[in-house]
Amino acid sequence: MELSTILIIIGIISIIASFFLKDTSKKLERDVEELSIQFYQEMNGIKRRLKAVEEELLLEPSFQVKPAKKPVPAQQQNIQKQTSNKPINQILVQQVIELNKQGYPIEEICKLSTLSKEQVLHILKSGGQS
Structure with a gap:
């Protein structure tokens, strides 16, 4: 047998064997x-x-806090003093400034x-700076 015949036989056997072997590239794909x-x-x-988290943080215009009870005037003053001493969240500061810009x-x-009127006025006067 010649070399070319041997190579042709090996090629044919390889082609036939390739039909029976599993193709791993398809599984990988x-x-x-x-x-x-x-x-x-x-x-x-x-x-x-x-x-969803961003929407919760940026309070939508329809967001309203439901009042639980009407505090008596002395309690109301104490609540206003307590809230005015607490630092205001930066997101609320930005919201107040944007709402003011929108008119x-x-x-x-x-x-x-x-926020209370005093807090809003303070934010607007200071331009958002503490």
């Missing part, structure tokens, strides 16, 4: 595709949760931000 789909779904879930009156800003 499928695994990578499943992994990318899982990654995409997890990223979308994280984005949705992050958006909302002070009373409306007080309702939307749940």
